[in-house]
Amino acid sequence: MIEFQQVSRxxxxxxxxxxxxxxINAGELYALLGHNGAGKTTAIKMLVGLIRPGAGSVxxxxxxxxxxxxxxxxxxxxxxDEPYLYDKLSGREILNFVGRMxxxxxxxxxxxxxxxxxxxxxxxxxxxxxxxxxxxxxxRTVFAAALLHAPRVLVVDEPMxxxxxxxxxxxxxxxxNEVAAGMCIFMSTHTLQxxxxxxxxxxxxxxxxLLFDGTIDTLRERFPxxxxxxxAMYLALTETKGKNxxxxxx
Amino acid sequence: MSAGSADDxxxxxxxxxxxxxxxxVNWPATLxxxxxxxxxxxxxxxxxxxxxxxQLARLFVDARLRTILVSSLSVFFWIGLxxxxxxxxxxxxxxxxxxxxxxxAQTVQFVFHLFFASLNIMLIFSSGIILYSGLYNSPDxxxxxxxxxxxxxxxxxxxxxAVFYSSWGFFLLASPIMIAYGIVAGAPWFYYLLxxxxxxxxESAGTTTGSPRNSTPPVGASTSRSTTNxxxx
Numbered sequence: 014m015i016e017f018q019q020v021s022r023x024x025x026x027x028x029x030x031x032x033x034x035x036x037i038n039a040g041e042l043y044a045l046l047g048h049n050g051a052g053k054t055t056a057i058k059m060l061v062g063l064i065r066p067g068a069g070s071v072x073x074x075x076x077x078x079x080x081x082x083x084x085x086x087x088x089x090x091x092x093x094d095e096p097y098l099y100d101k102l103s104g105r106e107i108l109n110f111v112g113r114m115x116x117x118x119x120x121x122x123x124x125x126x127x128x129x130x131x132x133x134x135x136x137x138x139x140x141x142x143x144x145x146x147x148x149x150x151x152x153r154t155v156f157a158a159a160l161l162h163a164p165r166v167l168v169v170d171e172p173m174x175x176x177x178x179x180x181x182x183x184x185x186x187x188x189x190n191e192v193a194a195g196m197c198i199f200m201s202t203h204t205l206q207x208x209x210x211x212x213x214x215x216x217x218x219x220x221x222x223l224l225f226d227g228t229i230d231t232l233r234e235r236f237p238x239x240x241x242x243x244x245a246m247y248l249a250l251t252e253t254k255g256k257n258x259x260x261x262x263x
Numbered sequence: 264m265s266a267g268s269a270d271d272x273x274x275x276x277x278x279x280x281x282x283x284x285x286x287x288v289n290w291p292a293t294l295x296x297x298x299x300x301x302x303x304x305x306x307x308x309x310x311x312x313x314x315x316x317x318q319l320a321r322l323f324v325d326a327r328l329r330t331i332l333v334s335s336l337s338v339f340f341w342i343g344l345x346x347x348x349x350x351x352x353x354x355x356x357x358x359x360x361x362x363x364x365x366x367x368a369q370t371v372q373f374v375f376h377l378f379f380a381s382l383n384i385m386l387i388f389s390s391g392i393i394l395y396s397g398l399y400n401s402p403d404x405x406x407x408x409x410x411x412x413x414x415x416x417x418x419x420x421x422x423x424x425a426v427f428y429s430s431w432g433f434f435l436l437a438s439p440i441m442i443a444y445g446i447v448a449g450a451p452w453f454y455y456l457l458x459x460x461x462x463x464x465x466e467s468a469g470t471t472t473g474s475p476r477n478s479t480p481p482v483g484a485s486t487s488r489s490t491t492n493x494x495x496x
Contacts, residue, residue, distance in 0.1 A: 061409045083411040087297060091409045097402035099310070101317040113306050114410045116296040142317065 014039045014166055014197040015060065020069035021221075022055055029055040031221040033069070037214070039165065042188060042198040044208035046247055047218035053201040054094070056218070057170050060199060061091045073166055087115060090159030094171040094201075096151040100144040104135055104154045107143065108161055115162035122161075129157035133183065148175035156184065166197045173204040185211050209243040219251045297411050307412075307420050337435060345439035352447035362448040371444065378440060379465065382433055386466065390429040397421040430466040437462050 015037040022030045030052040037043045047053050058064045059071050062078045062085065071078045076085035098107055105126065112122035130139050133153040138146065143154065152175060159167060167188075173181055188198055189211055202208055208215055209229060217225040225232060229243060236246050298306060322330045352371075360367035398404055398421055407417045438458065445454050 063405060063408055083297060083413070086409060087411040089409070093405070093409075095402075097406050099314055099403065101314045101321070102310075106313060110306065110310055111410065114298065114303070114412055116298055116411075 014074060015043075015199055016070075016072040017056070017060075018070050018072070020056075020059060020066045020071055022059060022064065022067045028221050030059070030066075033221075033223055035216065035223065035226065037197055037199060039195050039197045040192060040213075042192045042200065042211055042213045043216060044212035044214070045199070045201045045216045045218060046203075046205065046208060047201075048251060050220075051218040052221040053218055054170060055221075057168055057199070057201055061089055061168050062086050087162075088165045090162070090164035090167045092152075092155050092159045092167070092169045092172060094174065096148070096155040098143040098146070098151055098154060101142060103142055104139040104146070104157075105130075107154065108139075108158055111158045112161050117162060125161045125163070126157075129161055132160075132187065133157045149177055149180050152176060153180060153183070156187070160191075164196070166199065167191065169198065169200045171202055171204075172200060173202060173207050181207070205243045205247060215243075217247060217250055224250055300413065300416065303412055303416050307416065311420075341435060341439055344436065345443050348440045348443035349447060352444050356447055375440075379437070382436055383465065383468070386429055386433055389432070390425050393425040393428050394421065397424055426466055430463075433466050434462055437465070 015035070017033045017035040020030060020033040021028065033052075033056060045053050045056065055064070059066050059078065060073070062082050065079050073085040074088045076088070078085050098104070102110070108126040108129065109122055112125060117125065130136050133156055135150075135154060135157060138150060139154070143151065146154065152172075156172075169188075172184055172188075176184065185207060188200070192198055192211075192213065200208075200212070212229070214226070214228055215232070216223055232243075232246050232250075236249065351374075355367060355370055356362070359370050398418070401421075404417060404421060407420075408414065441458050441461075442455070444450075445458075
């Protein structure tokens with residue numbers, strides 16, 4: 014469903030992503046982990062069509078993000094790390110706008126909006142202007158908008174930041190259910206606990222390189238007992254391999 | 264590991280039924296089912312209309328004093344400029360020549376050239392700054408680029424905004440001089456009618472000239488896709 018083929022991207026002299034090869038299938042929840050500046054957000058921006066790869070190609074559902082952008086983005090729902098909503102519109106108006114832009118008619122938008130309003134518990138505030146929303150309310154509304162058109166791929170950048178425990182549980186359950194129903198989810202996160210809890214596969218990035226790609230169980234096989242929490246393994250991997258990766262990149 | 268081909272996901276229609284009874288959406292996610300160019304434009308205009316309507320309504324509720332102050336000062340400024348130009352043109356008619364006389368024409372031509380050239384230079388810079396912030400530093404452009412909206416439509420939407428935001432100053436400055444000259448020269452009614460298209464065309468020219476300043480995205484610009492499309496479309 015998602016394919017990165019020899020993807021590189023640099024900002025001036027700085028290589029943000031270097032030769033990334035990755036394939037993620039439907040029914041997988043892929044958690045991309047890494048320090049700040051590891052290249053996670055750049056990878057996500059290429060995946061949702063915000064920036065073009067310097068080399069290689071990114072495909073979603075077989076469609077190239079550069080040459081077949083509309084086809085590819087119509088399959089994607091995107092939840093950015095900083096939720097943006099039009100301040101002067103209500104949550105419902107935003108859901109309506111997003112649904113229409115994905116080609117849904119009136120009835121489809123209304124049905125889908127009611128479904129997402131119920132699922133994300135937005136009913137209390139969905140008709141108010143979004144400028145009055147808290148961060149968590151905004152995040153839930155953005156999730157609802159991203160899932161409105163029933164995308165095949167959900168791309169989520171730091172989904173847990175700013176959410177209260179109840180909303181975190183809501184989002185985790187939602188992602189689990191969607192993956193069970195066949196959705197492909199690509200998530201970037203610093204919340205290792207959440208990744209450990211819901212991811213079917215993890216990737217660890219450092220200095221633009223993918224240091225590890227596989228299941229958490231596969232990762233555990235590389236470490237002795239007692240050092241098998243995701244946090245310990247992540248730190249061990251990024252502190253040793255990360256330095257080598259940086260040296261190679263330089 | 265294969266991630267599937269395009270045909271597996273988009274042909275001819277997608278029937279999504281995830282999460283049990285909660286998801287029973289069936290809608291075709293084919294390219295043909297996405298909004299047409301006209302429909303996209305309508306949806307974006309509707310978005311703009313609703314945003315502007317709410318913003319205007321809130322202006323008189325949340326910031327009444329500021330709104331009244333800005334409006335009053337603008338009217339005061341406009342009247343001041345009008346009187347200045349009216350007196351200036353009357354001086355030309357009284358001391359240089361009546362409309363139609365060679366010296367009158369040359370003097371007025373010089374005044375207009377100087378005035379509009381200065382305004383256009385100002386407009387080029389202001390529209391450049393507005394387009395830069397609208398295309399590269401705007402979260403709503405980022406949101407739109409992640410949806411299946413044609414990039415050229417997004418650029419056009421932002422261009423219209425830039426024309427609007429950079430033109431109010433132009434209108435505020437250009438309309439008093441044109442109206443003052445019309446009155447002093449005794450211009451026919453259609454002169455005033457043609458002022459609006461004249462001012463809009465001057466604004467568009469200035470904004471278009473200002474926009475290529477954004478043709479080279481800065482390092483790390485996240486919305487480089489939109490600019491590429493502006494210059495290829």
